[in-house]
Amino acid sequence: MGSKLSKDGCFHFPTMDKRNLDTLRNCLCSYNTPVCCGDCINILLFGMVGAGKSSSINTFLSALDPQGTTITCVPTGMNPRSLTSELRSYKAGSLKFWDSSGWNALENPDQTNQVLQMILEGRVPNGTNLHSFIPDLDVANYPVIPENEIHGVIFIFNIDTTDLISDDKMKAFQELQTIVAQKYIHRVVIGTKFELLGIPEKHNEWIYEYKPLQRKFEQLAERTGMDRRSMFVVSNQWRGGQIEMKKCILALYVLDNMVRNIDRFLKTVE
Numbered sequence: 001m002g003s004k005l006s007k008d009g010c011f012h013f014p015t016m017d018k019r020n021l022d023t024l025r026n027c028l029c030s031y032n033t034p035v036c037c038g039d040c041i042n043i044l045l046f047g048m049v050g051a052g053k054s055s056s057i058n059t060f061l062s063a064l065d066p067q068g069t070t071i072t073c074v075p076t077g078m079n080p081r082s083l084t085s086e087l088r089s090y091k092a093g094s095l096k097f098w099d100s101s102g103w104n105a106l107e108n109p110d111q112t113n114q115v116l117q118m119i120l121e122g123r124v125p126n127g128t129n130l131h132s133f134i135p136d137l138d139v140a141n142y143p144v145i146p147e148n149e150i151h152g153v154i155f156i157f158n159i160d161t162t163d164l165i166s167d168d169k170m171k172a173f174q175e176l177q178t179i180v181a182q183k184y185i186h187r188v189v190i191g192t193k194f195e196l197l198g199i200p201e202k203h204n205e206w207i208y209e210y211k212p213l214q215r216k217f218e219q220l221a222e223r224t225g226m227d228r229r230s231m232f233v234v235s236n237q238w239r240g241g242q243i244e245m246k247k248c249i250l251a252l253y254v255l256d257n258m259v260r261n262i263d264r265f266l267k268t269v270e
């Protein structure tokens, strides 16, 4: 698997057959983390209410399951105040995914940047209710918990409704992503609900060639200040007891990309 930028604007080619898929899954599950980050790489999912943060974690856990069994241990659903109220981690091998509340539903929007900063630093305990959490930058009150330190951030967007996000909200998002960038923490965007764009059922390696998706990424890059080559999609719409192969591939493709980048960075700072 590899990423390249071609002249037609397609920059991801998630091609894989069943054997490669199993190999990649095994590699990700048995990945040996760099010494500096303990047993796990911590990946935070951050995004607006209902964007698909919790569903994406279920997809990752299912895609990483040796049999691809669908896992639905993370509660999902629509709630105007964010269904997920707590910061909570879910482990698969040496990857730990951190689910969070929709950032636009936090009690005090002025303090959202500080909440994010504290989460990144590993200073918000697992299970903390983010709806009522008052950030406190004093390390004496909220010391760093080394195993909670975040190594990568996935910003989740409902790709179908990005046009509806107000300029004020986008400005707030830009500040959030700048906080992550300033800490040299690897960050990507994942678009969910892409099937609502009317993308036909194509083989997964062509999905990034679909022009409406490319336009969405370009617009999102302009409005967020993030590189469109760091933008991916996953599909969280699955039924039955096993995740479909192409949905599994899309999910593992992003994780592989992230883990490689995080690994490279952490080894340079060791």
Ligand SMILES: Nc1nc2c(ncn2[C@@H]2O[C@H](COP(=O)(O)OP(=O)(O)OP(=O)(O)O)[C@@H](O)[C@H]2O)c(=O)[nH]1
Residues within 6 Å of the ligand: 047, 048, 049, 050, 051, 052, 053, 054, 055, 056, 075, 076, 077, 078, 079, 081, 082, 083, 084, 085, 100, 101, 102, 192, 193, 194, 195, 196, 234, 235, 236, 237
């Ligand atoms: N069609 C479609 N629906 C999705 C997808 N991902 C999530 N959803 C639906 O969107 C709704 C919200 O998903 P969640 O995963 O709970 O979203 P969240 O970001 O965790 O939301 P909060 O915890 O409330 O902030 C649920 O009804 C999901 O079933 C997707 O890829 N496609």
Ligand SMILES: [Mg+2]
Residues within 6 Å of the ligand: 053, 054, 055, 075, 076, 083, 084, 099, 100
């Ligand atoms: Mg949630």
